[in-house]
Amino acid sequence: MFYREAGDFKTSYVEDSQTFPLRLDRRAYYVLLAVAFGVVPLFINDYWANAVFVPFLIYAIAALGLNILTGYCGQVSLGTGGFMAVGAYSVYKLMTAFPDVSIVIHILLAGLITAGVGLLFGLPSLRIKGFYLAVATLAAQFFLVWLFNKVPWFYNYSASGQISAPERTVLGHAVTGPNTTAAAKYLICLTLLFALAWLARNLTRGAFGRKWMAIRDMDIAAEIIGVNPLTAKLSAFAVSSFYIGVAGALLFSVYLGAAEVGEAFGIQKSFLVLFMVIIGGLGSIFGSFAGAAFMVLLPVLLKNVLVGQLGWATDLAAHIELMIVGGLIVTFLIVEPHGLAQLWRLTKEKLRLWPFPH
Amino acid sequence: MKKTLTAIALAIGLATPAMADLMIPNLSYRTGPYAANGVPYADGFTDYFTLLNERDGGIGGEKVVVTECETAYNTEKGVECYEATKGQGALVYNPLSTGITYQLIPKVTADNIPLYTPGYGRTSAANGKVFANVFNYPANYWDGASIIIKDILNRNGGDISGKKIALVYHNSAYGKEPIRTLEELAKKHGFELTLLPVDHPGQEQKSQWLQIRRERPDYVIMYGWGVMNAVAIQEAVNIRYPMDQFYGIWWSGSENDVLPAGEGANGYRMISFHGTGSDYPVYQDLKKYVYDAGKAAGDGSNPGNVLYSRGMYAAMVIAEAIRTAQELAGHSNVTPAEVRDGFEALNLTEERLAELGLPGFSQPIQASCEDHGGPGTAMIFQWDAAAKKWNPASDWLASDSEIIDPLIAEDSAAFAAENGIAERCN
Numbered sequence: 192m193f194y195r196e197a198g199d200f201k202t203s204y205v206e207d208s209q210t211f212p213l214r215l216d217r218r219a220y221y222v223l224l225a226v227a228f229g230v231v232p233l234f235i236n237d238y239w240a241n242a243v244f245v246p247f248l249i250y251a252i253a254a255l256g257l258n259i260l261t262g263y264c265g266q267v268s269l270g271t272g273g274f275m276a277v278g279a280y281s282v283y284k285l286m287t288a289f290p291d292v293s294i295v296i297h298i299l300l301a302g303l304i305t306a307g308v309g310l311l312f313g314l315p316s317l318r319i320k321g322f323y324l325a326v327a328t329l330a331a332q333f334f335l336v337w338l339f340n341k342v343p344w345f346y347n348y349s350a351s352g353q354i355s356a357p358e359r360t361v362l363g364h365a366v367t368g369p370n371t372t373a374a375a376k377y378l379i380c381l382t383l384l385f386a387l388a389w390l391a392r393n394l395t396r397g398a399f400g401r402k403w404m405a406i407r408d409m410d411i412a413a414e415i416i417g418v419n420p421l422t423a424k425l426s427a428f429a430v431s432s433f434y435i436g437v438a439g440a441l442l443f444s445v446y447l448g449a450a451e452v453g454e455a456f457g458i459q460k461s462f463l464v465l466f467m468v469i470i471g472g473l474g475s476i477f478g479s480f481a482g483a484a485f486m487v488l489l490p491v492l493l494k495n496v497l498v499g500q501l502g503w504a505t506d507l508a509a510h511i512e513l514m515i516v517g518g519l520i521v522t523f524l525i526v527e528p529h530g531l532a533q534l535w536r537l538t539k540e541k542l543r544l545w546p547f548p549h
Numbered sequence: 550m551k552k553t554l555t556a557i558a559l560a561i562g563l564a565t566p567a568m569a570d571l572m573i574p575n576l577s578y579r580t581g582p583y584a585a586n587g588v589p590y591a592d593g594f595t596d597y598f599t600l601l602n603e604r605d606g607g608i609g610g611e612k613v614v615v616t617e618c619e620t621a622y623n624t625e626k627g628v629e630c631y632e633a634t635k636g637q638g639a640l641v642y643n644p645l646s647t648g649i650t651y652q653l654i655p656k657v658t659a660d661n662i663p664l665y666t667p668g669y670g671r672t673s674a675a676n677g678k679v680f681a682n683v684f685n686y687p688a689n690y691w692d693g694a695s696i697i698i699k700d701i702l703n704r705n706g707g708d709i710s711g712k713k714i715a716l717v718y719h720n721s722a723y724g725k726e727p728i729r730t731l732e733e734l735a736k737k738h739g740f741e742l743t744l745l746p747v748d749h750p751g752q753e754q755k756s757q758w759l760q761i762r763r764e765r766p767d768y769v770i771m772y773g774w775g776v777m778n779a780v781a782i783q784e785a786v787n788i789r790y791p792m793d794q795f796y797g798i799w800w801s802g803s804e805n806d807v808l809p810a811g812e813g814a815n816g817y818r819m820i821s822f823h824g825t826g827s828d829y830p831v832y833q834d835l836k837k838y839v840y841d842a843g844k845a846a847g848d849g850s851n852p853g854n855v856l857y858s859r860g861m862y863a864a865m866v867i868a869e870a871i872r873t874a875q876e877l878a879g880h881s882n883v884t885p886a887e888v889r890d891g892f893e894a895l896n897l898t899e900e901r902l903a904e905l906g907l908p909g910f911s912q913p914i915q916a917s918c919e920d921h922g923g924p925g926t927a928m929i930f931q932w933d934a935a936a937k938k939w940n941p942a943s944d945w946l947a948s949d950s951e952i953i954d955p956l957i958a959e960d961s962a963a964f965a966a967e968n969g970i971a972e973r974c975n
Binding site for chain 1: 577579580584588614617618619621624625628629630633636647648651652654655656658659660671672720721722723725726727729746748749777960963967968969
């Protein structure tokens with residue numbers, strides 16, 4: 192009944208290869224965009240922005256980045272936290288060194304710097320694969336955190352080693368610093384996420400994406416049919432690190448406002464983003480969003496229900512919350528090893544046949 | 550997705566309690582690697598307000614509602630807790646985390662809510678001219694470092710030139726705080742300072758203690774928190790480092806830290822800006838109105854220990870500041886801005902402490918527009934492993950303001966310049 196192509200005629204190749212070939216899907220997408228850009232900013236308050244939307248949007252960017260590397264190119268990375276730290280410290284150094292340049296440019300530059308660092312740490316991927324590569328990226332994680340802790344230049348020689356974001360504006364509205372309105376925070380993250388997700392979607396279904404997927408599926412075969420593993424793997428590392436760098440820059444400057452490398456960008460952040468990608472679905476753009484939503488929103492939801500509604504003690508609720516989230520992750524992966532994205536795909540298949548399945 | 554959002558909307562909508570009474574959020578941590586220290590503090594904090602509610606009917610006739618929010622010592626959860634409680638009319642924040650404090654300083658300043666960080670947080674917040682909404686009396690990290698050095702000086706007849714002192718610190722904003730002060734003090738007194746960082750969470754300290762074993766510093770100072778403390782004390786016992794030459798800042802000297810090392814920890818020295826133990830008269834009231842009434846927070850095993858006393862100290866100062874605010878405002882249902890004024894006008898005398906059932910518990914505080922840092926005095930305590938209690942090992946010692954005041958002026962001026970803040974109180 193839903194999701195039928197019947198009557199949805201395509202008369203050109205462009206129409207045939209669009210992201211949302213079904214009219215229903217396309218309309219739902221435009222409605223979602225309109226609500227996200229036009230309606231939510233009118234109603235959003237500090238709580239909704241800081242506890243729900245902003246972390247979700249930022250982690251979605253990070254998950255997109257890791258999904259390009261791990262999901263599309265098949266290179267496992269445990270260095271996400273370290274690369275986010277590169278983004279955060281780059282944007283901090285740029286913000287304080289060039290206060291007159293727009294923060295948006297700084298965030299994108301921070302992404303580019305992270306891409307460079309990612310490229311460097313991606314070099315071992317040409318020789319080592321699988322678990323061995325995971326260990327090499329783990330080394331990147333620990334090295335980068337150590338570096339930002341050790342060298343005072345990165346934190347402008349502050350006594351405590353903390354970096355804090357000064358106020359910067361976009362079109363006259365503060366987007367960093369304490370006077371930022373909820374809507375401004377939300378809109379800057381949403382705009383960047385929209386642009387980056389659009390780019391990711393189009394990269395992954397173009398020549399680059401096909402090369403990455405060829406390497407992922409079987410690197411020797413890919414090499415034989417003419418895919419250069421050097422450019423394919425390194426481009427995946429660079430693009431992925433760019434996304435993760437932007438996410439790190441936003442996490443520090445827009446969301447947290449102050450950060451300390453060991454606490455904010457430790458190994459647990461690498462695992463968090465990896466879980467998002469695995470739970471959402473490897474090699475899926477929608478999966479990155481679904482995974483980020485699952486990992487960011489579920490703990491907040493559980494906390495509000497257990498403490499706010501049921502009135503449980505906070506420590507009990509925190510422990511139960513860990514158990515529930517952990518249990519759900521295991522259950523989800525047993526029921527559907529390909530993540531939430533596959534679940535969504537199956538739901539769509541079922542909806543097409545509903546109410547008369549075979 | 551839509552379903553999730555609707556469910557969240559439902560949950561949050563029902564979760565928001567009515568705005569009434571005096572709302573005090575307690576950003577605590579009862580889970581994670583720092584829970585062992587977070588639990589007694591949170592219990593002491595909550596129990597004191599329960600006592601005020603049960604015995605006096607609140608503060609100035611207004612009941613106190615303590616809303617607990619779990620942060621797990623994690624800055625992101627801290628932000629979430631701040632935003633969740635801010636809208637409910639929170640009067641003052643006390644997050645017990647230097648990392649969360651750094652994040653909240655700009656936020657509370659924009660929202661005009663006071664932030665009270667006794668003995669932690671950003672040290673230069675002692676300068677009220679720059680930090681209007683942050684209060685860290687009665688003592689800060691730099692006072693602590695200076696007082697420890699002063700005790701070492703006293704024990705060496707005033708001369709420690711050429712001595713070697715090692716700082717074992719939590720490699721975070723908190724642990725790095727005293728470095729600059731100790732460097733200045735090293736210049737002044739001619740001792741040699743070795744820095745030994747320990748990474749979060751601090752279970753792995755073998756290499757640091759190997760270095761201490763090799764270099765044999767005359768004194769070791771520790772700025773640790775959570776599991777790091779107990780591990781460090783155990784390691785010191787293992788290498789037979791003389792315990793009475795090992796000093797902990799107030800966050801590294803609780804029963805949880807020394808008990809695991811057993812007899813070996815005997816003689817460990819700790820600095821505190823308040824007394825400890827349950828010999829104060831206030832405990833009779835606590836027993837009558839809170840513990841025996843079954844209203845104690847947590848499992849009730851903590852009363853009287855160091856961190857419980859500190860949680861109670863923080864609660865007591867907050868309650869006194871709210872009382873001052875009520876007197877100033879002339880009505881009992883005070884706003885966060887009025888509580889801020891109350892903090893600034895706080896005059897906690899020794900007589901008042903005795904009235905509260907805490908005679909000699911801490912030093913008097915007289916805050917002012919410029920002075921948000923308090924007297925900067927503290928005492929040294931020494932652990933008696935056989936009796937399982939802390940014994941005072943010095944009088945109240947004052948910090949070296951000759952060293953600390955210029956450092957505070959410098960750091961707060963840097964913050965003011967970075968954030969474009971004009972000095973107040975002129």
